Amino acid sequence: MYEDFFDPKENVELSPDVADEIRDTTCYMCACRCGIRVHLKDGAIRYIQGNRKHPVNKGVLCAKGSAGIMNHYSPARLAKPLKRVGERGKGEFEEIEWDEALDMASGWLRDIRATDPKKLAFFTGRDQSQALTGWWAGQFGTPNYAAHGGFCSVNMAAAGLYTIGGSFWEFGEPDWELSRYFLMFGVAEDHDSNPIKTGLATLKETGAKFVSVNPVRTGYSAIADEWIGIRPGTDGKFILALVHELLRADRIDLDYLVRYTNLPWLVIQQPGADDDGMFARGEDGEPLCWDGPTGQAADARLAGVSPALIGERTLPDGRTAVTAFELMARRYLDASCSPDAAARETGIPAATIRRIAAELADAAFEQEVVIDQPWTDWAGRQHEKMIGRPVAMHAMRGISAHSNGFQTCRALHLLQVLLGSIDCPGGFRYKPPFPKVAPPPLKPAGRPGDVRPDTPMAGPPLGFPTGPEDLLVDEDGKALRIDKAFSWENPLSVHGLMHMVITNAHNRDPYPIDVLFLYMANMSWNSSMNTGGVIDMLTATDEATGEYRIPKIIYSDAYFSEMTAYADLILPDTTYLERWDCISMLDRPISSADGAADAIRQPVLPPDRDVRPFQDVLIDLGARIGLPGLTKEDGNPRYPGGYADYMVNHERAPGIGMLAGWRGKDGTGHGAGAANPDQLARYVENGSFWKQELAPEQRYFKHANRDYLEYAASAGFIGAPEQIVLQLYSEPLQRFRLAARGHGRMQPPDAERQRIETYFDPLPFWYPPFEGDAIDTSQYPLHAVTQRPMAMYHSWGSQNAWLRQIHGTNPVYMNRTEATRLNLEEGDWIWIVSHHGRVKAPLVLMDGVNVHTVWTWNGIGKRAGAWNLDPASPEAKTGFLLNHVISELLPPREDGYRYSNSDPVTGQAAWYDLRIRIEKCAEDELPETSPQFDTLPPPPGLPERPGILRYGLMYARRSRSGRDAP
Amino acid sequence: MHPAYSVIVFTTFSGAGYGLLVCLALFGMTGGIEAERWLGITGFTLALTMITGGLLSSALHLGHPERAWRALSQWRSSWLSREGVLALATYLPALLLATNWIVFEEIEGAGYLFAMMTIVFSVLTVISTGMIYASLRTIRAWFNPHTVRVYLSFSLWTGALWFNLLAHLFGVHTPWVGVFMVVAGVLALFFKRKYWIFIDTHPVWVPPESALGLEGAGPVRQIAPPNTQENYVQKEMGYRIARKHMYSLRRTAFFGYFLIPWGVALLTIESEPVLRYAGAFVAVFAGMVGALVERWLFFAEAKHTANLYYGAESS
Amino acid sequence: MTMLPPENAGKKLGLVIDLDTCVGCHACAVNCKEWNTGGHSAPLPDDNPFGADASGVWFNRVHTYECGEDGNSRTVHFPRSCLHCENAACVAVCPTGASYKREEDGIVLVNEDICIGCKLCSWACPYGAREYDYDAGVMKKCTLCIDRIYNENLDEEDRVPACVSTCPANARHFGDLGDPNSDVSRLVAERGGVAPMEELGYKPVNRYLPPRPRRAGDDGGPQALQPVSPPDGSAADGLFRWIDRILSR
Numbered sequence A: 001m002y003e004d005f006f007d008p009k010e011n012v013e014l015s016p017d018v019a020d021e022i023r024d025t026t027c028y029m030c031a032c033r034c035g036i037r038v039h040l041k042d043g044a045i046r047y048i049q050g051n052r053k054h055p056v057n058k059g060v061l062c063a064k065g066s067a068g069i070m071n072h073y074s075p076a077r078l079a080k081p082l083k084r085v086g087e088r089g090k091g092e093f094e095e096i097e098w099d100e101a102l103d104m105a106s107g108w109l110r111d112i113r114a115t116d117p118k119k120l121a122f123f124t125g126r127d128q129s130q131a132l133t134g135w136w137a138g139q140f141g142t143p144n145y146a147a148h149g150g151f152c153s154v155n156m157a158a159a160g161l162y163t164i165g166g167s168f169w170e171f172g173e174p175d176w177e178l179s180r181y182f183l184m185f186g187v188a189e190d191h192d193s194n195p196i197k198t199g200l201a202t203l204k205e206t207g208a209k210f211v212s213v214n215p216v217r218t219g220y221s222a223i224a225d226e227w228i229g230i231r232p233g234t235d236g237k238f239i240l241a242l243v244h245e246l247l248r249a250d251r252i253d254l255d256y257l258v259r260y261t262n263l264p265w266l267v268i269q270q271p272g273a274d275d276d277g278m279f280a281r282g283e284d285g286e287p288l289c290w291d292g293p294t295g296q297a298a299d300a301r302l303a304g305v306s307p308a309l310i311g312e313r314t315l316p317d318g319r320t321a322v323t324a325f326e327l328m329a330r331r332y333l334d335a336s337c338s339p340d341a342a343a344r345e346t347g348i349p350a351a352t353i354r355r356i357a358a359e360l361a362d363a364a365f366e367q368e369v370v371i372d373q374p375w376t377d378w379a380g381r382q383h384e385k386m387i388g389r390p391v392a393m394h395a396m397r398g399i400s401a402h403s404n405g406f407q408t409c410r411a412l413h414l415l416q417v418l419l420g421s422i423d424c425p426g427g428f429r430y431k432p433p434f435p436k437v438a439p440p441p442l443k444p445a446g447r448p449g450d451v452r453p454d455t456p457m458a459g460p461p462l463g464f465p466t467g468p469e470d471l472l473v474d475e476d477g478k479a480l481r482i483d484k485a486f487s488w489e490n491p492l493s494v495h496g497l498m499h500m501v502i503t504n505a506h507n508r509d510p511y512p513i514d515v516l517f518l519y520m521a522n523m524s525w526n527s528s529m530n531t532g533g534v535i536d537m538l539t540a541t542d543e544a545t546g547e548y549r550i551p552k553i554i555y556s557d558a559y560f561s562e563m564t565a566y567a568d569l570i571l572p573d574t575t576y577l578e579r580w581d582c583i584s585m586l587d588r589p590i591s592s593a594d595g596a597a598d599a600i601r602q603p604v605l606p607p608d609r610d611v612r613p614f615q616d617v618l619i620d621l622g623a624r625i626g627l628p629g630l631t632k633e634d635g636n637p638r639y640p641g642g643y644a645d646y647m648v649n650h651e652r653a654p655g656i657g658m659l660a661g662w663r664g665k666d667g668t669g670h671g672a673g674a675a676n677p678d679q680l681a682r683y684v685e686n687g688s689f690w691k692q693e694l695a696p697e698q699r700y701f702k703h704a705n706r707d708y709l710e711y712a713a714s715a716g717f718i719g720a721p722e723q724i725v726l727q728l729y730s731e732p733l734q735r736f737r738l739a740a741r742g743h744g745r746m747q748p749p750d751a752e753r754q755r756i757e758t759y760f761d762p763l764p765f766w767y768p769p770f771e772g773d774a775i776d777t778s779q780y781p782l783h784a785v786t787q788r789p790m791a792m793y794h795s796w797g798s799q800n801a802w803l804r805q806i807h808g809t810n811p812v813y814m815n816r817t818e819a820t821r822l823n824l825e826e827g828d829w830i831w832i833v834s835h836h837g838r839v840k841a842p843l844v845l846m847d848g849v850n851v852h853t854v855w856t857w858n859g860i861g862k863r864a865g866a867w868n869l870d871p872a873s874p875e876a877k878t879g880f881l882l883n884h885v886i887s888e889l890l891p892p893r894e895d896g897y898r899y900s901n902s903d904p905v906t907g908q909a910a911w912y913d914l915r916i917r918i919e920k921c922a923e924d925e926l927p928e929t930s931p932q933f934d935t936l937p938p939p940p941g942l943p944e945r946p947g948i949l950r951y952g953l954m955y956a957r958r959s960r961s962g963r964d965a966p
Numbered sequence B: 001m002h003p004a005y006s007v008i009v010f011t012t013f014s015g016a017g018y019g020l021l022v023c024l025a026l027f028g029m030t031g032g033i034e035a036e037r038w039l040g041i042t043g044f045t046l047a048l049t050m051i052t053g054g055l056l057s058s059a060l061h062l063g064h065p066e067r068a069w070r071a072l073s074q075w076r077s078s079w080l081s082r083e084g085v086l087a088l089a090t091y092l093p094a095l096l097l098a099t100n101w102i103v104f105e106e107i108e109g110a111g112y113l114f115a116m117m118t119i120v121f122s123v124l125t126v127i128s129t130g131m132i133y134a135s136l137r138t139i140r141a142w143f144n145p146h147t148v149r150v151y152l153s154f155s156l157w158t159g160a161l162w163f164n165l166l167a168h169l170f171g172v173h174t175p176w177v178g179v180f181m182v183v184a185g186v187l188a189l190f191f192k193r194k195y196w197i198f199i200d201t202h203p204v205w206v207p208p209e210s211a212l213g214l215e216g217a218g219p220v221r222q223i224a225p226p227n228t229q230e231n232y233v234q235k236e237m238g239y240r241i242a243r244k245h246m247y248s249l250r251r252t253a254f255f256g257y258f259l260i261p262w263g264v265a266l267l268t269i270e271s272e273p274v275l276r277y278a279g280a281f282v283a284v285f286a287g288m289v290g291a292l293v294e295r296w297l298f299f300a301e302a303k304h305t306a307n308l309y310y311g312a313e314s315s
Numbered sequence C: 001m002t003m004l005p006p007e008n009a010g011k012k013l014g015l016v017i018d019l020d021t022c023v024g025c026h027a028c029a030v031n032c033k034e035w036n037t038g039g040h041s042a043p044l045p046d047d048n049p050f051g052a053d054a055s056g057v058w059f060n061r062v063h064t065y066e067c068g069e070d071g072n073s074r075t076v077h078f079p080r081s082c083l084h085c086e087n088a089a090c091v092a093v094c095p096t097g098a099s100y101k102r103e104e105d106g107i108v109l110v111n112e113d114i115c116i117g118c119k120l121c122s123w124a125c126p127y128g129a130r131e132y133d134y135d136a137g138v139m140k141k142c143t144l145c146i147d148r149i150y151n152e153n154l155d156e157e158d159r160v161p162a163c164v165s166t167c168p169a170n171a172r173h174f175g176d177l178g179d180p181n182s183d184v185s186r187l188v189a190e191r192g193g194v195a196p197m198e199e200l201g202y203k204p205v206n207r208y209l210p211p212r213p214r215r216a217g218d219d220g221g222p223q224a225l226q227p228v229s230p231p232d233g234s235a236a237d238g239l240f241r242w243i244d245r246i247l248s249r
């Protein structure tokens, strides 16, 4: 007693047991797909830990992943299938049973499929099931399928796949350990959230230099050794100036260029001819080069040849040709590509550009890394060592999300290749199944012949056109897809144009659709441009019939998002901890440069609501409407076990299934092999992932490494074990150009000729982003961009009790000097005005942002009521959405036509082309964001918002608290 | 610092209570005033009520009032604990003194001892109250020698005002009471002014640069707080008061707390009984109101170093 | 009891946080919350979690600042949690003995069973590291994950604070700063680790590693490349350079 009074001692429990059971699965709080170990105690989640053995995150977790508990138990979770009862958009629903819901959906879909399958538009957002959804669309027979890639980063993907047969993120990664110089363009967070952070830490340890090119200095840029606050949309100019410097000083890796690229290939110079600018080819279509020693044209792919790099040559057929190298060199040596010219556009001092070029060359050629590892090239020649140019680069949406993004990304790859730093030690490295042939030999299906009632499409809805004949357009050049993908407007829209679907469906251009089927995309809010307009289009009715212009909308979400209000039928999904799922080699696997890997999700807890995994539902629907791939001959479901069943037993091609691990009856096969009934059990035992390490001799120069190429071919990653030649000069682009010049069967409508001619340049070039070019920039002097907050995932972070305390609202950040010039002060309320509209926001000042740029966090602003948040929440009152002022259409061209606000080559949404001006709010204006929309009522089945959250109380030591868990 | 009313009320009233005890004891033992029974009954009841009331009100702002007794245990290190112990200890001599006064109507023998002890314990209690604040290095406006002086003089002055009132009411007023009141008042004003001058002129205590350990890296500015809605630390320590507002309150405190009571009390000291009572009463009232304002300012004007992390330029 | 243990007491467990690699991702803050809401101080409640003024108890919060003048200013992320001070006034002022500093490893804890919730300790903390649980009426704070670092139910590698094990940028290090030869002590020595508000004399055990100087051309590297052809920019000269470069494929 006395003791306890004067010298109270606490008996601290040093070794509490933390879990009754630990289940390994894959995080889904973002698309990084880290391995997690879910600790279960007393039937609830005690803790989610990073899986140290997992190839992606090696034990770490980001803020979102660490907040998984709060998403899993979110009060915004949908509880039961819902049928719209009130007007669309009012959010009035009634709960229905699954059978009714599935009957309803299958009823609608069956009719469409029996008559005109393309009347179904099936688009998916930030999901990770495209191997299933894309295949399902093909089975259904509609070409109108795509995922979010079109508004995400298709510029990056397409430019990479057409140029080097790979790209950043899932396609490749920097060689963090060996790199000496790391150049990062336009990245705030990226999909590779954790690996990038871990990688940057590695750079810090090795002392490699890290340069971040970004108008904003936050996050990664904050810790960069050098921050280059470039003007948005001008990276191409900067990159090509670096190329200019390297060429002038001949600081390029000629051996690399000769061995691995198409620069030595001869390009026909025959102005006016239908093959002008195409590669000169021999009888068997082999590309030709000029063999120096023999002094004549030769098969450019032969191992022995010694191609000349420069000089006009006369071909056997008497025509003239020059090497792609010469065309390249001529262009970039030109003064228009000089640092001084670039300085004007980019705002980066010419001296800085020169220095960066010098530093790149120094790192690449003076700090060369050598690995004592013999390897064999594609031609069977032994090399004693692996010699690397330790310059790594990474880029993401800062480059991608502009209307000049495709060519800018191409320029970036050109720079990498000139330095010889693709898949070499210290450089950028491919992740299997990449590299693939550039571009992958896969064409989009969807031509009139392909789309027939009650029949699957011949091929996949998405692919890689290599010429006009691959486009999905009719005789007079009109688009055949609802999003106008693969049309003359955006010929290489290899990920589709999800951001145009609602607009086009509403305008019935190119044709009306019947059902809009969306999965996991908050299209009435943060994932659409012109959000207000999209909301109107979703609810617009036909004057004549009174019908909705978009007749039926089916939507699958797991939570009460802004989009749910616009669905006629809601199929509630589970949370990521309640379902089987897979991250497949057929989609975007979790491989690392050292080996192929895929992963699964396993149910960790049973759903406590009447919800079903969307993948199960999709398979069920498929069976109900009798999709061949999903029904047995006798008409019964082929995969009664749902997605888990499909993951194991479905084969895309003989021996090739969703999961590459533990295949074959006995489960000893990897890559290809028969289905293995115990496959999932093997995955679960192994932490829910599979990885096959490459042998040391396979790890670099994968595009030309025989051992790797043979492995890749056997695993089905590539067709044949042949060298993958890097396509710096892009013949597919030239094909389109020739069509625009009036050659070939398929030619663009006259209105499109000039556009195709200009932007389908076979060599990368820079042009000003469209929006700035189309409007009076003196009226809109500033650029406005968004950034991913590291602790939030798009719209869905805000329902998370913990994450929303970190980002409950978002101000607009502006350069302090510029603000003073406009006499604006921190805390002022301002209007952000674009040619399209205006949005109100609070102002915060900083130094670390380009003078001509303002920025804010993406997706924080919420519609009042949504996500089961108090309508008075900061997300709805002060948090704002920049999307309101971004138009999905460009200002009209002369004839009044409005192109989509996208890259002319790929259709990538040009989010960051936005130009604005800032107007200070009047004294009497409310300090509240605008526009505001009516508050959304919670759909039936949602719980009351708790007034206080005591998560973990059930784990509190009894001695210290009598209270019971909430 | 966020001005918590319970604490303001507590310190104000218990302060006055101890002040009154001291007056009673001092004048009682020195015969500076006649130890009249009813004066004793009312005086001690009043003093002890103010003290007890104060203590209770301070217990109100605890998360666990039922555990308050534990606060007596750490007197070796904690001023708060010391205050608790001394506050309780003071009851003993005070009650003995009171009994003595009320029963015998004069203080002698043991009475002297009780009176002495009452004075000593009261003073020590008030000192430890002051030390609770004066020992916090986190708050420059408190961490200085002036704090304790202000607490002491403040307690004596408000006590004196009450004593003056009682002396009038029970018709035992003597010039000494007036003199004492004048002196206490002057002291109170003197120390409070020195305090204000000090906090207005003291150099920056801890700069934001030092809060980040980044001296030499140039001026520090917050660009993003860790949380977009206010957290406990911001609510508890983040209280900011506008300069203008502050000065007007200081004026109120100065008039209420000092000028009015002082003036009125003195002017009326020799006048008609009714006026005397009225004057003394107004003095007490004004004094206590002014004191509450002064005490509110004591918190509102205090800047905690933790604010440096949330964008405060100085502490 | 709230008398502080003798300062030379050997072991001083604490954190070393690297401001040069911290990208401000908040992972440490959230993972801390996740672990601790079910840990030693469970729960870490959140008031009005889905309302207008959500406010919860966190042991670790990540701030973002800019320092320096326009030209050479920089962005600095600053994670802030209890620094387990040697001269922890937060402990000394505690009237009940609820706050205490462990003799064996210097960890500063709150005994919630006897805390009366007077908040004085939080007033005494210069770093704003203590957070009051209005719901339970007691003070809470970083426990240095005392229920992890000695936890026999966890794998050896997991016996580190949650914030340390989760930091993707490896900016957080845990160890004995009392032992000059420990990894953390060496880090502090090499990188000139600092203690914030040293002038207040709290002697924090945690240390922050200051950001390294930037390298923007001032690090003795090359400044520009030498053109190999007359720099009149004329393409021909440039091309001439490669005429007779015949390399075998």
Ligand SMILES: Nc1nc2c(c(=O)[nH]1)N[C@H]1C(S)=C(S)[C@@H](COP(=O)(O)OP(=O)(O)OC[C@H]3O[C@@H](n4cnc5c(=O)[nH]c(N)nc54)[C@H](O)[C@@H]3O)O[C@H]1N2
Residues within 6 Å of the ligand: A125, A126, A148, A151, A152, A153, A519, A520, A521, A522, A523, A526, A527, A528, A556, A557, A558, A559, A560, A561, A562, A563, A573, A574, A575, A576, A614, A786, A787, A793, A794, A795, A796, A858, A859, A882, A883, A911
């Ligand atoms: N201004 C601006 N706008 C942008 C961007 C930008 O940079 N700036 N970025 C664009 C980019 S790149 C993208 S990818 C888009 C992303 O935008 P969206 O694709 O809309 O991504 P989210 O906001 O995450 O919305 C996805 C929806 O999926 C739901 N969901 C979450 N988990 C599940 C689940 O397990 N099952 C189901 N069925 N649904 C689930 C969420 O509740 C949410 O409603 O935003 C685009 N919008």
Ligand SMILES: Nc1nc2c(c(=O)[nH]1)N[C@H]1C(S)=C(S)[C@@H](COP(=O)(O)OP(=O)(O)OC[C@H]3O[C@@H](n4cnc5c(=O)[nH]c(N)nc54)[C@H](O)[C@@H]3O)O[C@H]1N2
Residues within 6 Å of the ligand: A030, A031, A064, A126, A152, A153, A185, A186, A187, A188, A189, A190, A191, A192, A193, A213, A214, A215, A216, A230, A231, A232, A233, A234, A235, A396, A397, A398, A399, A402, A785, A786, A787, A788, A789, A790, A791, A792, A793, A794, A855, A858, A912
């Ligand atoms: N935490 C978190 N992680 C995410 C997401 C999320 O919502 N939250 N979303 C995921 C998704 S869908 C995607 S697509 C990725 C996107 O990953 P990121 O590409 O990193 O995403 P953004 O936030 O769009 O980053 C764009 C960056 O480019 C900069 N920038 C803008 N314009 C330019 C320019 O012209 N040039 C240069 N050099 N920089 C420019 C911006 O300042 C910003 O820093 O992130 C994924 N990861």
Ligand code: SF4
Residues within 6 Å of the ligand: A027, A028, A029, A030, A031, A032, A033, A034, A057, A060, A061, A062, A063, A064, A065, A066, A193, A194
């Ligand atoms: S990065 Fe974070 S949210 Fe994304 S998967 Fe990994 S842990 Fe989950």
Ligand code: SF4
Residues within 6 Å of the ligand: C021, C022, C023, C024, C025, C026, C027, C028, C029, C062, C077, C079, C166, C167, C168, C169, C170, C171, C172
């Ligand atoms: S987790 Fe690491 S990098 Fe992220 S904020 Fe915390 S310390 Fe900084």
Ligand code: SF4
Residues within 6 Å of the ligand: C081, C082, C083, C084, C085, C088, C089, C090, C091, C108, C124, C125, C126, C127, C128, C129, C130, C141, C202
């Ligand atoms: S940081 Fe604050 S709470 Fe932690 S020991 Fe130091 S003074 Fe106490």
Ligand code: SF4
Residues within 6 Å of the ligand: C093, C094, C095, C096, C097, C098, C099, C110, C114, C115, C116, C117, C118, C119, C120, C121, C122, C138, C139
């Ligand atoms: S709040 Fe609790 S721990 Fe803090 S000083 Fe008061 S009793 Fe001690």
Ligand code: SF4
Residues within 6 Å of the ligand: C031, C032, C033, C036, C059, C060, C081, C082, C141, C142, C143, C144, C145, C161, C162, C163, C164
């Ligand atoms: S040591 Fe533990 S309690 Fe302290 S900040 Fe880190 S995670 Fe939180």
Ligand SMILES: [Mo]
Residues within 6 Å of the ligand: A148, A151, A152, A153
């Ligand atoms: Mo995206």
